[in-house]
Structures are given as structure tokens and as C-alpha cells.
Amino acid sequence: MDFSKGITIAELAKALSGRPFGDARFVVRGVQGPGGKDPSRIIVSKDPRAVAATQGGIAVVVPMGRALVGRTGVEVADTEKAFATVLDLFSPPEVSREGVHETAVIDPGATISPSAYVGPLCVVEPRCVISDGVVLEAQVHLGPDVSIGRGSRIEAGAVLREGTVVGEGCFIHSGAVLGCDGFGFLPDFDDGHVKIPQLGRVRLGDRVEVGACVTIDRATLDETVIGDGTVIDNHVHIGHNARIGKNCILVAMTGIAGSAVLGDGVVMAARSGVSDHVTVGTRAQVAAEAGVTKDVPPGVTVSGFPARDHREQMKIQAMLRRLPEMREEIRRLKQEIADLRGGGCR
Numbered sequence: 001m002d003f004s005k006g007i008t009i010a011e012l013a014k015a016l017s018g019r020p021f022g023d024a025r026f027v028v029r030g031v032q033g034p035g036g037k038d039p040s041r042i043i044v045s046k047d048p049r050a051v052a053a054t055q056g057g058i059a060v061v062v063p064m065g066r067a068l069v070g071r072t073g074v075e076v077a078d079t080e081k082a083f084a085t086v087l088d089l090f091s092p093p094e095v096s097r098e099g100v101h102e103t104a105v106i107d108p109g110a111t112i113s114p115s116a117y118v119g120p121l122c123v124v125e126p127r128c129v130i131s132d133g134v135v136l137e138a139q140v141h142l143g144p145d146v147s148i149g150r151g152s153r154i155e156a157g158a159v160l161r162e163g164t165v166v167g168e169g170c171f172i173h174s175g176a177v178l179g180c181d182g183f184g185f186l187p188d189f190d191d192g193h194v195k196i197p198q199l200g201r202v203r204l205g206d207r208v209e210v211g212a213c214v215t216i217d218r219a220t221l222d223e224t225v226i227g228d229g230t231v232i233d234n235h236v237h238i239g240h241n242a243r244i245g246k247n248c249i250l251v252a253m254t255g256i257a258g259s260a261v262l263g264d265g266v267v268m269a270a271r272s273g274v275s276d277h278v279t280v281g282t283r284a285q286v287a288a289e290a291g292v293t294k295d296v297p298p299g300v301t302v303s304g305f306p307a308r309d310h311r312e313q314m315k316i317q318a319m320l321r322r323l324p325e326m327r328e329e330i331r332r333l334k335q336e337i338a339d340l341r342g343g344g345c346r
Contacts, residue, residue, distance in 0.1 A: 005029070006028060006029040007027065007028060007089065008026065008027055009022070009023065009028070009074060010025065012028065012089075013074045015089060016074055016085055017076070018064075018074040019064070019067075019076075020073075020074055020075075021071070021073060021075060022059075022067075022070075026059055026072045028040060028042040028059050029090075030042070031043070031044065031086050031087060031090050034047070034051070035054075036054075036058070039055070039057045041058075042058070042059045042060065043058060043059070043061070044079055045060065045079065046062075046079040046080070048062065048068075051068065052068060059071075059072045061073055061079060061082050061086065062074075062076075062079070063079055064077050098114065098115055098116065099118075100117075101119050101120045101121075101122070103120045103121050104118045104119065104122040104123070105121075106124045107125050107128070109126040109127050110125070110126065111130065112130045113130060113131050115132045116130045116131065116132065116133065116134040116136075117134070118136045119135075119138040119139075121138055122138065122141070122142075123140075124136075125142060125143050125144045127145045128144070128145065128147070128148075129147045129148065130142075131150040131151075131152075132151070133151040134148045134149075134153070135153045137153075137155050137156040139156055139157050140155075140156065140158050140160075141159045141160070143159075143160060143161045143162035143163070143164070143179065145162055145163045146160045146165075146166075146179075148160075148166045149167045149168035149206065150169070151168055151169045152166050152167070152169060152172070153170070153172070154172045155171075155212075156174050158174060158175065159180075160172075160179055161179030162179060163200075163201035164179040164218075165202070165203040165204065166178075166208075167205045167206035167208065168206045168207070169207045170206070170210070171208075171210070172209075173210060173211050173212040173234070174212050174213075175213040176210045176211070176213065176214045176215070177215045177216075178204070178216045179201060179202045180216075181198045181217065182217040182218055182219065182224075182239065182241070183217060184198055184220055184240060184258075196220065198217070198240060199220065199221055200218050200219025200221050200224065200240070201218050201219065201223055202216050202217075202218050202223070202225075202226075203223045203224070203225050204226045205225075205226060205229070205230070206228045206229070207228055208229070208232070209231045209232065211235070211252075212234045214232050214234065214235065214236045214237070214238075215236075215238070216238045217238065217239050217240040217242075217258070218240060219240050219241045222241070224239075224241060224243070225242075225243045227244055227245045227247070227248065228246045228247070230245070230246065230247060230249075230250070231249055231250070232250045233250060233252040233254070233270075234252050235252050235253050236250050236251075236252065236253070236254045236256075237255045237256065239255075239256055239257045239258035239260070239276070240258045240259070241258050241259040242259060242260050243260075243261045244256070244262045244266075245261075245263045245264035245266060246265070248262055248265060248266045248267070249267045249268065250268045251268060251269050251270045252271070253271040254268045254269075254272050254273065255273040255274070256268075256273070257274060257275050257276035258276045259276050259277045260274040260276060260277065260278050261278075261279040262279075262280045263279070263284070263298060264283070265282055266280050266281075266284050266286070268280075268286045269286060269289075270288045270289070271288055271289045272288060272290045272292070273290075273291050273292065275291070278293065278294060278295055278296075279295045280292060280295075280296045281296055283298055283299045284300050285300075285301040285302070286301075286302055286307060287301065287302065287303035288303075290305060290307040291304075291305035291306055291307055292306075292307045293307065304317075
């Protein structure tokens with residue numbers, strides 16, 4: 001729906017599965033931060049003190065049971081989900097585009113849906129399949145045999161190498177490279193390293209989002225797989241033969257080595273990594289800057305390097321902070337022992 005002309009509190013409450021309070025006919029036309037003063041825009045906050053400090057004429061979205069007397073707004077069960085929904089409601093509608101730009105280079109053997117859009121200076125190589133509603137922004141390069149599922153969007157400058165398969169409803173940001181050569185070499189420090197040909201491909205499930213400048217290497221023989229619903233932040237690298245489960249979260253600068261396996265719902269925090277041939281179990285979480293060198297059981301949170309159970313790691317960190325104090329205590333005890341020994345000799 002188009003809410004560019006505004007939405008009433010009653011309508012907003014219905015969209016948020018919430019409960020209106022105050023003037024249900026009050027119209028809002030946008031959203032603003034907690035410090036905002038525009039009466040036409042609503043504020044979403046889980047902090048009742050921050051909401052209470054706002055001007056009385058501004059509508060608010062608050063947690064259930066936190067309605068303010070004399071104010072107007074919506075009570076919701078989850079303010080974070082409500083915030084995402086409100087942002088979506090007031091986002092500018094996408095401009096529908098179809099057709100192939102005159103500067104695009106399309107191989108005659110490619111198949112492009114009439115409802116798809118291929119932007120300026122795109123290159124589409126032989127046997128590519130571009131499904132209904134796909135959008136390729138400017139300068140996207142699709143290698144041979146690439147397949148793009150219905151409704152997926154690829155931003156300007158992305159590269160999808162040969163054989164890459166993208167599911168439905170995916171979003172690939174600018175500068176991402178999918179299906180590049182896997183990093184396979186036999187080390188030889190005398191005569192030069194021997195390159196191992198990489199003959200596989202990359203497969204993305206449905207509703208996968210790939211951030212800017214992400215690289216996902218194609219497999220040596222089979223597939224590097226990204227499961228349905230997984231979201232990948234900017235500057236993440238996924239090595240050849242890796243298998244990422246469904247609904248995972250990979251935050252910026254994460255590195256997944258070749259043949260690593262992530263179960264469904266795994267969270268990799270910023271600058272974390274997984275060694276090759278290591279498995280991270282379903283719903284496990286890897287803390288920022290942690291390095292996983294051995295298998296992680298399902299549901300466990302690990303941190304540090306090498307990564308270990310987070311509670312154990314916190315105990316180790318606490319002990320490390322006490323090292324200067326412990327060193328002085330050990331020195332004092334050694335001196336006392338020396339003094340006792342010296343006294344016993346006299």
C-alpha cells in the first residue's frame with residue numbers, strides 16, 4: 001500500500017498488530033528518531049522515559065502496557081519488529097522497470113523474461129536465465145549459465161561468474177562477486193604453487209541478501225551453498241565448498257574457510273572466522289573476532305582465539321586482568337618463603 005499521504009493511528013495499529021490509544025484518527029506521514037520534533041512523524045521507542053520526554057503532540061509506538069496518558073500512539077508486543085515495519089511502510093515505493101537498456105550486451109542464447117529489467121552496460125553471457133521481475137542495475141556482469149530466480153535484485157557493479165544460481169527474492173549489493181575461483185593450490189615453495197582447477201559453482205537459496213564487496217568462491221567440484229533466508233553483511237568472504245545453512249547472519253569482515261559448514265541459524269559476529277572443514281552447529285553464535293578452529297556444538301556461544309565456550313573465555317579474561325596483581329602476590333609470597341628459610345638456617 002502507498003502511505004505517502006499518511007496513515008491513521010487506527011490503520012497503523014492494524015498493520016503492527018498493536019493496540020491504538022489516544023486519537024485513532026490522527027494521521028502520521030513518516031517516522032523519526034526519539035529526539036524528533038515533527039508532529040507529522042511518529043516515534044518508535046522501547047524506552048518509556050525517552051518517549052515521555054518527547055513533545056505531547058507527537059505520536060509514539062511503545063511496548064504493550066506503556067501507553068501514555070493524554071498521548072496518541074500504538075502499543076505493540078515487539079517495538080523492534082514494529083520499527084522495521086514502520087520503516088517499510090514509509091519507504092518510497094520502488095519504481096517498476098522492465099526491458100533491456102540499449103547499451104546492455106546480451107548473448108542471443110540468453111533467456112530474459114519480458115518483466116525483467118537489464119540496466120545500462122550490463123553483460124549477459126550465453127545460456128543465462130533471467131526470471132520474472134528480476135532487476136539488474138547498471139554494469140552487472142553475468143557469466144555463462146547463470147540463473148537468476150524470480151524477483152531478485154542485483155545492484156550496480158556486481159559480478160556473477162559462470163554457473164552461479166540465485167534463488168527467488170534475493171538481493172545482491174554492489175561490488176559483490178559470486179562464483180569466483182576457489183583458492184585452491186598445492187604449496188610448492190621451490191618451483192611455484194600448483195593451481196587446482198575449480199569446476200563447481202555457487203548456489204544461493206531464496207531470500208538471501210549479499211552485502212557490498214562480498215566474495216563467495218565457487219566449489220572445486222560441486223557447490224558452495226548459501227541457505228534460504230541467510231543475510232550476509234559487507235566485506236564477508238566465503239571459501240570454496242562451504243555450506244551455509246538457512247537464516248544465518250554473517251556480520252562484516254567474517255571469513256568462512258573452504259569446506260566449512262554452518263548449520264541453520266548460526267550467527268557470526270564481526271571479524272570472526274571459521275577454519276576449513278570445521279562445522280558450527282545449528283543456532284550457535286560466534287562472538288566478534290573469535291576464531292573457530294574445531295567443531296562447535298549446536299546452540300553454544302563461543303568467543304576468543306582459539307574459540308571456546310564464552311563463559312570459560314570470560315573467566316580466562318577475568319584472570320588475565322588480575323595477572324599484575326597475582327604477579328606481585330607471588331613475588332611477595334616467594335620473599336616470605338625465602339625469609340622463613342633464611343630464619344630457619346640461623
